[in-house]
Amino acid sequence: MMAIVSVDDVSFTFENSNLEIMDNVSFAAKKGEFVSLIGPSGCGKSTLLRIIAGLIQPTTGSVKFMNKEITGPNRKMSFVFQDFALLPWLTNLENVKIGLSMSGLSDIEKNRLASELLDRFGLGGFGSYYPNALSGGMKQRVGIARAVVSDPNVILMDEPFSSLDELTAETLRSDIVYMLENKNISVNSVIMVTHNVEEAVQLSDKIVVLSDKPATVKKVISIKAGRPRDKRSEVLSKKMDEIYAILAH
């Protein structure tokens, strides 16, 4: 199966601090795969995600998107943030339209697509409202709509559900899995940073367990189980135990 994103021997040192953050990290996200990155706080997960997004360059090694080296932000990869990162002075519709800022589409076209996406995420009536009128879950739906509106192949998510209550998080997790599985939606790979072992096991086809800084890949765990998954199943509980054990030493 083709790798959509391939991280090859990526090392990273912040120039200003000379602090080595990542050492020879490699893994791939193949077509249809949900990949989670998990590891201790401060080990470099967000930095790795930003390298994958092309926002910063690795010190050595490379990241490829569909076999082509990434040298800068790419319209086919979108980001979803933990704190939603909505602009409070723009309406929800305008926030979603930001996802189309590199598209070259007319404003009419952007309005149409952004409205469609808000409808799809159950926020049809909220386009002209500002983000502060929304609950956390609704804000994150706007964040996801902004990420998806440009028809990306890859969604990069940095702890997207960790500031939401569990019930809301659960609904949004299903939305993301639906996008990955639905052939009519362009998304064909998701890479998510999480602290939550249960969430990782519930969602992922592959979990990349990172060590403390400088981050190295301690183990890549594959989970071959259909969806939707039963978090309490024996297979998933065993995977959780395995990950906790790896994280513990």
Ligand SMILES: Nc1ncnc2c1ncn2[C@@H]1O[C@H](COP(=O)(O)OP(=O)(O)OP(=O)(O)O)[C@@H](O)[C@H]1O
């Ligand atoms: N601009 C910077 N210059 C120097 N060091 C930085 C910079 N940004 C982050 N760091 C350091 O790099 C390390 C990795 O940061 P990063 O945010 O990628 O970790 P993380 O795994 O996402 O952490 P968390 O789990 O807390 O979100 C941290 O030790 C951090 O202090």
Ligand SMILES: [Mg+2]
């Ligand atoms: Mg982080």
